[in-house]
Amino acid sequence: MDLHNIRESYKFDSLLELNLESNPFDQFQYWYTSYAELRIKDSNAMAIATVDSQGIPSNRIVLLKAVENNEFIFFTNYRSAKAKDLLSNPMVSALFFWREQERQVRIQGRVVRITKEKSEAYFATRPYLSQIGAAASEQSQPITNRAALESKFSEFQNKFPEGSTVPMPEDWGGFAIQPISFEFWQGREGRLHDRIVYTLEGHEWTTSRLQP
Numbered sequence: 623m624d625l626h627n628i629r630e631s632y633k634f635d636s637l638l639e640l641n642l643e644s645n646p647f648d649q650f651q652y653w654y655t656s657y658a659e660l661r662i663k664d665s666n667a668m669a670i671a672t673v674d675s676q677g678i679p680s681n682r683i684v685l686l687k688a689v690e691n692n693e694f695i696f697f698t699n700y701r702s703a704k705a706k707d708l709l710s711n712p713m714v715s716a717l718f719f720w721r722e723q724e725r726q727v728r729i730q731g732r733v734v735r736i737t738k739e740k741s742e743a744y745f746a747t748r749p750y751l752s753q754i755g756a757a758a759s760e761q762s763q764p765i766t767n768r769a770a771l772e773s774k775f776s777e778f779q780n781k782f783p784e785g786s787t788v789p790m791p792e793d794w795g796g797f798a799i800q801p802i803s804f805e806f807w808q809g810r811e812g813r814l815h816d817r818i819v820y821t822l823e824g825h826e827w828t829t830s831r832l833q834p
Protein backbone atom coordinates (compact mmCIF):
# COMPACT_ATOMS: atom_id res chain seq x y z
CA MET A 623 0.00 0.00 0.00
CA ASP A 624 1.63 3.22 -1.12
CA LEU A 625 0.09 6.43 0.25
CA HIS A 626 2.93 8.75 -0.68
CA ASN A 627 0.85 10.74 -3.13
CA ILE A 628 -1.87 11.71 -0.68
CA ARG A 629 -1.19 15.35 0.06
CA GLU A 630 -3.62 17.99 1.30
CA SER A 631 -3.25 21.70 1.64
CA TYR A 632 -4.95 23.57 4.45
CA LYS A 633 -6.65 26.93 3.91
CA PHE A 634 -9.83 26.96 5.97
CA ASP A 635 -8.85 29.37 8.73
CA SER A 636 -6.10 30.66 10.99
CA LEU A 637 -5.65 30.72 14.76
CA LEU A 638 -4.00 33.93 15.83
CA GLU A 639 -3.35 35.21 19.32
CA LEU A 640 -5.50 38.29 18.77
CA ASN A 641 -8.59 36.14 18.15
CA LEU A 642 -7.95 33.66 20.92
CA GLU A 643 -10.29 33.24 23.89
CA SER A 644 -8.40 33.69 27.15
CA ASN A 645 -10.03 30.55 28.55
CA PRO A 646 -9.56 27.23 26.68
CA PHE A 647 -13.09 26.07 27.53
CA ASP A 648 -14.45 29.11 25.70
CA GLN A 649 -12.11 28.44 22.82
CA PHE A 650 -13.27 24.80 22.74
CA GLN A 651 -16.91 25.83 22.81
CA TYR A 652 -16.35 28.30 20.01
CA TRP A 653 -14.68 25.70 17.77
CA TYR A 654 -16.99 22.85 18.73
CA THR A 655 -20.14 24.89 18.07
CA SER A 656 -18.88 25.88 14.67
CA TYR A 657 -18.07 22.21 13.88
CA ALA A 658 -21.42 20.96 15.18
CA GLU A 659 -23.19 23.38 12.83
CA LEU A 660 -21.86 21.31 9.93
CA ARG A 661 -24.11 18.48 11.17
CA ILE A 662 -21.49 15.83 10.62
CA LYS A 663 -22.30 12.42 12.09
CA ASP A 664 -20.60 11.84 15.45
CA SER A 665 -19.28 15.39 15.59
CA ASN A 666 -18.90 14.82 19.35
CA ALA A 667 -16.59 11.82 18.90
CA MET A 668 -13.24 11.97 20.65
CA ALA A 669 -10.38 9.52 20.94
CA ILE A 670 -9.39 8.74 24.51
CA ALA A 671 -5.91 7.40 25.19
CA THR A 672 -5.12 5.59 28.42
CA VAL A 673 -2.18 3.51 29.60
CA ASP A 674 -2.40 0.24 31.49
CA SER A 675 -0.43 -0.74 34.60
CA GLN A 676 2.46 -1.88 32.37
CA GLY A 677 2.59 1.43 30.53
CA ILE A 678 1.00 0.05 27.35
CA PRO A 679 -1.23 2.68 25.71
CA SER A 680 -4.68 2.12 24.19
CA ASN A 681 -6.90 4.43 22.30
CA ARG A 682 -10.60 4.37 21.42
CA ILE A 683 -13.43 6.63 20.35
CA VAL A 684 -16.09 7.65 22.86
CA LEU A 685 -18.80 10.29 22.60
CA LEU A 686 -18.47 13.55 24.48
CA LYS A 687 -21.81 14.05 26.19
CA ALA A 688 -21.31 17.34 28.03
CA VAL A 689 -18.81 19.99 28.94
CA GLU A 690 -19.90 21.43 32.25
CA ASN A 691 -18.11 23.02 35.21
CA ASN A 692 -14.87 22.76 33.21
CA GLU A 693 -15.19 19.00 32.87
CA PHE A 694 -15.56 16.86 29.74
CA ILE A 695 -18.06 14.05 30.37
CA PHE A 696 -18.29 10.67 28.64
CA PHE A 697 -20.06 7.44 29.55
CA THR A 698 -18.81 3.89 29.56
CA ASN A 699 -18.59 0.63 31.45
CA TYR A 700 -16.61 0.85 34.69
CA ARG A 701 -15.19 -2.67 34.13
CA SER A 702 -14.09 -2.04 30.56
CA ALA A 703 -10.44 -2.09 29.58
CA LYS A 704 -10.32 1.72 29.57
CA ALA A 705 -11.84 1.91 33.05
CA LYS A 706 -9.27 -0.59 34.35
CA ASP A 707 -6.50 1.52 32.83
CA LEU A 708 -7.97 4.59 34.52
CA LEU A 709 -7.97 2.86 37.90
CA SER A 710 -4.20 2.39 37.70
CA ASN A 711 -3.54 5.72 35.99
CA PRO A 712 -6.27 8.36 35.86
CA MET A 713 -4.42 10.55 33.35
CA VAL A 714 -5.85 10.63 29.82
CA SER A 715 -5.33 12.29 26.51
CA ALA A 716 -8.46 13.21 24.54
CA LEU A 717 -8.30 14.04 20.86
CA PHE A 718 -10.77 15.66 18.48
CA PHE A 719 -10.11 15.70 14.73
CA TRP A 720 -12.35 18.05 12.77
CA ARG A 721 -11.21 17.32 9.24
CA GLU A 722 -13.66 19.59 7.42
CA GLN A 723 -12.29 22.60 9.30
CA GLU A 724 -8.72 21.34 9.32
CA ARG A 725 -8.62 21.40 13.10
CA GLN A 726 -7.36 19.19 15.87
CA VAL A 727 -7.82 19.66 19.62
CA ARG A 728 -5.73 17.74 22.12
CA ILE A 729 -6.52 17.67 25.80
CA GLN A 730 -4.58 16.16 28.69
CA GLY A 731 -6.26 15.71 32.00
CA ARG A 732 -7.19 13.66 34.99
CA VAL A 733 -10.31 11.57 35.06
CA VAL A 734 -12.75 11.19 37.93
CA ARG A 735 -16.00 9.25 38.12
CA ILE A 736 -19.13 11.38 38.09
CA THR A 737 -21.77 10.76 40.75
CA LYS A 738 -24.14 7.80 40.42
CA GLU A 739 -27.06 10.22 40.46
CA LYS A 740 -25.71 12.09 37.43
CA SER A 741 -25.05 8.85 35.57
CA GLU A 742 -28.56 7.63 36.35
CA ALA A 743 -30.07 10.88 35.15
CA TYR A 744 -28.26 10.50 31.82
CA PHE A 745 -28.96 6.73 31.55
CA ALA A 746 -32.67 7.42 31.86
CA THR A 747 -32.54 9.66 28.76
CA ARG A 748 -30.89 6.98 26.57
CA PRO A 749 -32.99 5.16 23.96
CA TYR A 750 -34.40 1.80 25.13
CA LEU A 751 -32.11 -0.33 22.95
CA SER A 752 -29.01 1.55 24.16
CA GLN A 753 -30.10 0.92 27.74
CA ILE A 754 -30.56 -2.80 27.04
CA GLY A 755 -27.24 -2.90 25.19
CA ALA A 756 -25.42 -1.36 28.15
CA ALA A 757 -27.10 -3.79 30.56
CA ALA A 758 -26.40 -6.87 28.41
CA SER A 759 -22.77 -6.16 27.54
CA GLU A 760 -19.85 -6.82 29.86
CA GLN A 761 -17.79 -4.41 27.83
CA SER A 762 -14.31 -5.58 26.79
CA GLN A 763 -14.89 -9.17 28.04
CA PRO A 764 -14.59 -12.02 25.51
CA ILE A 765 -17.73 -13.92 24.42
CA THR A 766 -17.99 -17.20 22.47
CA ASN A 767 -19.84 -15.85 19.46
CA ARG A 768 -22.38 -13.33 18.15
CA ALA A 769 -25.32 -15.65 18.93
CA ALA A 770 -24.35 -15.73 22.61
CA LEU A 771 -24.29 -11.93 22.66
CA GLU A 772 -27.69 -11.68 20.97
CA SER A 773 -29.17 -14.20 23.37
CA LYS A 774 -27.94 -12.11 26.34
CA PHE A 775 -29.52 -9.07 24.71
CA SER A 776 -32.87 -10.90 24.30
CA GLU A 777 -32.72 -12.08 27.90
CA PHE A 778 -32.50 -8.47 29.07
CA GLN A 779 -35.26 -7.42 26.66
CA ASN A 780 -37.52 -10.09 28.17
CA LYS A 781 -36.60 -9.04 31.69
CA PHE A 782 -37.15 -5.36 30.95
CA PRO A 783 -39.68 -5.02 28.12
CA GLU A 784 -39.92 -1.77 26.21
CA GLY A 785 -41.86 0.78 28.25
CA SER A 786 -40.56 -0.52 31.59
CA THR A 787 -37.72 1.14 33.47
CA VAL A 788 -34.37 -0.40 32.64
CA PRO A 789 -32.20 0.02 35.76
CA MET A 790 -28.75 1.46 35.14
CA PRO A 791 -26.19 -1.36 35.38
CA GLU A 792 -23.98 -1.17 38.50
CA ASP A 793 -20.87 -1.08 36.33
CA TRP A 794 -21.95 1.70 34.05
CA GLY A 795 -21.56 5.47 34.35
CA GLY A 796 -19.75 8.63 33.47
CA PHE A 797 -16.20 9.84 33.71
CA ALA A 798 -15.27 13.52 33.86
CA ILE A 799 -11.99 14.68 32.36
CA GLN A 800 -10.52 17.62 34.24
CA PRO A 801 -8.12 19.19 31.74
CA ILE A 802 -4.63 20.38 32.61
CA SER A 803 -3.68 21.31 29.05
CA PHE A 804 -5.23 21.97 25.64
CA GLU A 805 -3.67 22.28 22.22
CA PHE A 806 -5.63 23.87 19.38
CA TRP A 807 -4.23 23.07 15.93
CA GLN A 808 -5.33 24.85 12.80
CA GLY A 809 -3.95 23.65 9.47
CA ARG A 810 -2.30 26.36 7.37
CA GLU A 811 -0.72 26.63 3.98
CA GLY A 812 2.80 25.34 3.42
CA ARG A 813 2.63 23.31 6.63
CA LEU A 814 2.96 26.51 8.69
CA HIS A 815 0.16 25.35 10.94
CA ASP A 816 -1.02 27.28 13.98
CA ARG A 817 -0.57 25.49 17.31
CA ILE A 818 -1.67 27.20 20.48
CA VAL A 819 -1.23 25.47 23.82
CA TYR A 820 -3.07 26.40 27.01
CA THR A 821 -1.44 25.20 30.21
CA LEU A 822 -2.88 25.38 33.69
CA GLU A 823 -0.52 27.16 36.06
CA GLY A 824 -2.09 27.27 39.50
CA HIS A 825 -5.58 28.46 38.66
CA GLU A 826 -4.56 30.48 35.61
CA TRP A 827 -4.44 29.38 31.99
CA THR A 828 -1.41 30.60 30.07
CA THR A 829 -0.95 30.26 26.32
CA SER A 830 2.03 29.67 24.11
CA ARG A 831 2.58 29.01 20.42
CA LEU A 832 4.36 25.89 19.22
CA GLN A 833 6.19 25.42 15.95
CA PRO A 834 4.24 23.21 13.60
Ligand SMILES: Cc1cc2nc3c(=O)[nH]c(=O)nc-3n(C[C@H](O)[C@H](O)[C@H](O)COP(=O)(O)O)c2cc1C
Pocket residue numbers: 664667680681682683684685686696697698699702703704705761762
Ligand atom coordinates in the same frame (compact mmCIF):
# COMPACT_ATOMS: atom_id res chain seq x y z
C1 LIG B 1 -18.38 6.56 16.98
C2 LIG B 1 -18.11 5.73 18.21
C3 LIG B 1 -18.66 6.10 19.42
C4 LIG B 1 -18.41 5.37 20.58
N1 LIG B 1 -18.90 5.81 21.76
C5 LIG B 1 -18.60 5.14 22.90
C6 LIG B 1 -18.97 5.67 24.16
O1 LIG B 1 -19.53 6.79 24.28
N2 LIG B 1 -18.67 4.94 25.25
C7 LIG B 1 -18.02 3.74 25.18
O2 LIG B 1 -17.79 3.11 26.20
N3 LIG B 1 -17.63 3.23 23.99
C8 LIG B 1 -17.89 3.91 22.85
N4 LIG B 1 -17.47 3.42 21.65
C9 LIG B 1 -16.77 2.11 21.62
C10 LIG B 1 -15.30 2.30 22.03
O3 LIG B 1 -14.55 2.86 20.97
C11 LIG B 1 -14.65 0.98 22.50
O4 LIG B 1 -14.78 -0.01 21.51
C12 LIG B 1 -15.27 0.46 23.79
O5 LIG B 1 -15.55 1.51 24.70
C13 LIG B 1 -14.36 -0.55 24.47
O6 LIG B 1 -13.11 0.07 24.74
P1 LIG B 1 -12.08 -0.51 25.82
O7 LIG B 1 -12.08 -2.03 25.63
O8 LIG B 1 -10.77 0.10 25.47
O9 LIG B 1 -12.59 -0.14 27.17
C14 LIG B 1 -17.65 4.17 20.49
C15 LIG B 1 -17.08 3.80 19.26
C16 LIG B 1 -17.30 4.58 18.14
C17 LIG B 1 -16.61 4.20 16.86
